[in-house]
Amino acid sequence: MTLTIWLSIVAICVLGALTPGPSLAVVLRHTVTGSREHGIAAALFHAAGVALWALLTIWGLGVVVSESPLLFKVITYGGAGYLAWLGFKALTSKGAGPLQVKEDGAQQGDSLLKAGIDGLMISLLNPKLALFFIALFSQFVSTDMVLTDQLIMMATAGGIDGLWYVLVALVFSHSRVLNTLQRHSRWIDRVTGGIFMALAARVATIN
Numbered sequence: 375m376t377l378t379i380w381l382s383i384v385a386i387c388v389l390g391a392l393t394p395g396p397s398l399a400v401v402l403r404h405t406v407t408g409s410r411e412h413g414i415a416a417a418l419f420h421a422a423g424v425a426l427w428a429l430l431t432i433w434g435l436g437v438v439v440s441e442s443p444l445l446f447k448v449i450t451y452g453g454a455g456y457l458a459w460l461g462f463k464a465l466t467s468k469g470a471g472p473l474q475v476k477e478d479g480a481q482q483g484d485s486l487l488k489a490g491i492d493g494l495m496i497s498l499l500n501p502k503l504a505l506f507f508i509a510l511f512s513q514f515v516s517t518d519m520v521l522t523d524q525l526i527m528m529a530t531a532g533g534i535d536g537l538w539y540v541l542v543a544l545v546f547s548h549s550r551v552l553n554t555l556q557r558h559s560r561w562i563d564r565v566t567g568g569i570f571m572a573l574a575a576r577v578a579t580i581n
Contacts, residue, residue, distance in 0.1 A: 375523045379514060380530065386510050387531050389569060391538040393460070398542065400496045404489040405543045413543025415486040416493030418536055423497030425532025431507035432524045435515040450512040457509045458574035464567030468560065493539075507531070513576075 397420055405413030438445055497503060511527065 375526055380526065383510070383514065383527060383530050384534065385569075387534040388538075390506055390510070391535050393464075397493075397496050397539070400492055401539045401542050402546055404492065405546060408489060410543055411486060412489040413546075414540050415490040417539030417543050418493070419490035420493035420497045420539055421532045421536030423494045424503065424535040425528050427497065427503045428507050428511070428531035429524065429528040431504060431511055432515060432519075432527055435508065435511055436517075436519065436524075452508070454509070454574045456505050457570050461567045461570030461572075461574060464563045464570060467563040467567070 401413050401416045401420065404416045510531075514527070
């Protein structure tokens, strides 16, 4: 795997991790209503689930590309369409509203393991992750891909996800940071949406 390809994977994984959703809500809830350690546990277990999704997607795409190149091309264009849809939603977003952290989500008595299991399940039970990784990895999977490349891709996806949500747990325990990001959420959406649209165009034109 070349450095250019790896940096491309890094860029897309970063964008995916930054996209607000139920995963962010779970990590925030455990951080605010439990402790910083609870948030970190949820983040690390969530990253393990993301890494598993990534590896399963790579293996599945590897089988498809070797057995049915035409189907692989269809999946690739479908992935480009999904990236374009993500970009459109971000560009037309009015910005995120205030994040509500429910006090009954994670109680003070919750163990670190319980927080971790919540983080793991929110990733494993999210089918959108499978769609995202199909869109991401379809442009990089090939018949000559070796196991080392697959493991690098898996570790990159899981590592970036884990680093981001650990950062969330560390930083978002200070509410002023959260308020600042919310005020600028519309611009964050615009930048992210533009990048997703550009990536979709790239995937569609190189296949």
